[in-house]
Amino acid sequence: MNTDLIIPGRYLDNYDMSSLAQHAMEDIDPCFATNVKEGDVIVAGRNFGCGSSREQAPLVLKELGVAAIVAESFARIFYRNAINVGLPVVVCADASRLEDGDTVEIDLVAGSLRSSGGLVAEFPPLPSKLLEILEKGGLVNALKERLRPCRPDTGQ
Amino acid sequence: MSGRSFAQKALSRASGCDAAVGDTVVAKVDLAMSHENAALVSSKFREMGAERIWDPAKVVLVFDHRMPANTVSAAEGHRKVRLFAEEEGIESFYRHGEGICHQVLPEMGHVRSGELIVGSDSHTTTYGAFGAFATGIGATEMAAVWATGELWFRVPETLRLSIEGRLPEGCMSKDVILKAIGELGADGADYCCVEYVGGAVDGMSVSSRMVMCNMAVEMGAKAGVCFPDDKTRRYLGERGSGGEELFSDEDSAQHCHSMDVSGLVPQVAAPHSVDNVLPADELSDVSVDQAVLGSCTNGRLEDLRAAASLLKGRRVSAATRLIVVPASRETALRAMEDGTMRTLMEAGAIVTNPGCGPCLGAHQGLLAAGETAVATTNRNFRGRMGSPEAEVYLASPLTVAASAVTGRITDPREVMR
Structure with a gap:
């Protein structure tokens, strides 16, 4: 699953995420944007998100309500981008054992995953610095706090 | 294994600490490149509450993806970036069709050996052809770099790709890298720094090496590098550039792969x-x-x-x-x-x-x-x-x-x- 399939380059002159998100995955599944629901988890194989550095790829998935992506492996820029926009990504060698319709419970801090279909898996949790970015909903929020004390007092 | 790899040396230099493979380090960025997606980067920069770019002289912007604008929204994106660059005093701004970022940066003397270069474009790995440690990042990360001048990096493992033999007639470096990607797979170098070494690489022009480093990302690599030699020095010297040359120690690679290209076909x-x-x-x-x-x-x-x-x-x-x-x-x-x-x-x-x-x-x-x-x-x-x-x-x-x-x-x- 590459970035161009997640969001094709021909739409990237549009910086409005809610309208851009309507094109997510359309080249392989024209109904994806309509069918995906808040809290859905994407399950994938190897090298999820390979290709471009376009941050719009995780952004449109987050915009559509995707709660997490569980994959056998991720391409590195997508992985970083997902964390930075506050979309949890979980590396799970047994991802293929998850079935459509399963309910998945993920504990990012403990590094564990349980599915209603009976899959129990463990994964190395993210370093605390990165977990913190996810907890805050992304790097923008995390940096907002860090940059605030450095700014001059504009009030007086 | 005791030696230190190029990636370790480059990230140690940039972070000021002795970086071991697998460590996460916070490193200072020497150069930050963005193209049209600077429109998204600038939004994130403002959202963070950042006020000034940490060092406008280290930011380079290039319009190349949609230049001249082919849609009204592309034109609006360009305009937004122009206004932002003016406000922030970004002088290295190639906005009138100078060319593709990855060609314009070396041509204009921005790329230096040994430096840490990030770009909000996956093919930023191209600058490894000049002995730089160069990697692609996303828009929000770029905004963080603009605000703070630094970013976290996991020190990657090294995949040493030894390429020997003389390229036969009809073959170019593109054939070599396609062959390598075919052998290693689209995730064959995931998270790695790929070092291209051997007689075939020594024999290549700087342009041919740029092809190899450019496509390192197509096998999942974080960076690709060809170590500097006289050809590199001549190219950089002619552009008023230079830098600090970093070389891997002999026994520092975690993974090795060998190819002989003397029998290669297109x-x-x-x-x-x-x-x-x-x-x-x-x-x-x-x-x-x-x-x-x-x-x-x-x-x-x-x-x-x-x-x-x-x-x-x-x-x-x-x-x-x-x-x-x-x-x-x-x-x-x-x-x-x-x-x-x-x-x-x-x-x-x-x-x-x-x-x-x-x-x-x-x-x-x-x-x-x-x-x-x-x-x-x-x-x-x-x-x-x-x-x-x-x-x-x-x-x-x-x-x-x-x-x-x-x-x-x-x-x-x-x-x-």
């Missing part, structure tokens, strides 16, 4: 993944609607000249359109001066302004459903160059030129004979 990556690689002559029944010569991978003078050498005295097939996109204005001017451009146009090529061209399906030269392209670009993903029902094959400039002549995918040796 290679093609078939749809829809870059590691679906076959010899060109096994695809000779694939007819070609569009041939593309250009991109940050293969739009340099060396590539245009190679194609022109094959097209001299020949005509592009009536069934095929050949689109030539010089990588930069300098490339285009030099191709005009030495007659390369004349040869290409006499053969029937459409020549566009320097930029990314059809590569990512955002500007010109899009494909209709059912059409097939053979291109010197770097990705053949479904929908990459237009319709999701089109097909893109990746090949060298010589193979693209030969295919343009015959109207089907063609091993260039067939035409050169």
Whole structure:
């Protein structure tokens, strides 16, 4: 699953995420944007998100309500981008054992995953610095706090 | 294993600590490049509450993906970035069609050996051809770099790719890297720094090495590097650049792979993944609607000249359109001066302004459903160059030129004979 399939380059002159998100995955599944629901988890194989550095790829998935992506492996820029926009990504060698319709419970801090279909898996949790970015909903929020004390007092 | 790799040395230099493989370090960035997605970066920068860029002299902006603007929203994105650059005092701003970022930065002397370069574009790995540690990042991360001048990096493992032998006639560095990606797979170098070493790499021009480093990301690499030699020094010196040369210690690579290219034949990556690689002559029944010569991978003078050498005295097939996109204005001017451009146009090529061209399906030269392209670009993903029902094959400039002549995918040796 590459970035161009997640969001094709021909739409990237549009910086409005809610309208851009309507094109997510359309080249392989024209109904994806309509069918995906808040809290859905994407399950994938190897090298999820390979290709471009376009941050719009995780952004449109987050915009559509995707709660997490569980994959056998991720391409590195997508992985970083997902964390930075506050979309949890979980590396799970047994991802293929998850079935459509399963309910998945993920504990990012403990590094564990349980599915209603009976899959129990463990994964190395993210370093605390990165977990913190996810907890805050992304790097923008995390940096907002860090940059605030450095700014001059504009009030007086 | 006791030695230290190039990646360790480069990230130790940039972070000021002794970086071990697997460590996460916070490193100071020497150069930060963005193209049109600076529009998104600038939004994130403002959202963070950042007020000034940490060092405007270390930020370079290039318009290349949609230059000149092809849609109103692209034009608005350009305008937004222009206003932001003016407010922030960013002087290295190439906004009038100078060319593709990955060509313009080295040409204008921004790339230095040993430095840590980040770009909000995955093909930022290209600058490894000059001995820099260069990697692609996302827009929000770039905004963080603009605000703070630093970013976290996991110190990558090293994959040493030893390439020996003399490249046979009809083969170029593109054939070598396609062959390597075919052998290693699209995630064969995931998270690694790929070091290209060996006699074949030593024999390559700087332009050819840029092709290798450019496509390191197509096997998942974080960075690719060719170690500096006299050719590198000459190129950088002519551009008023230089830097600190960093070399890996002999026994520092975690993974090794060897290739001998003396028996190599022209290679093609078939749809829809870059590691679906076959010899060109096994695809000779694939007819070609569009041939593309250009991109940050293969739009340099060396590539245009190679194609022109094959097209001299020949005509592009009536069934095929050949689109030539010089990588930069300098490339285009030099191709005009030495007659390369004349040869290409006499053969029937459409020549566009320097930029990314059809590569990512955002500007010109899009494909209709059912059409097939053979291109010197770097990705053949479904929908990459237009319709999701089109097909893109990746090949060298010589193979693209030969295919343009015959109207089907063609091993260039067939035409050169």
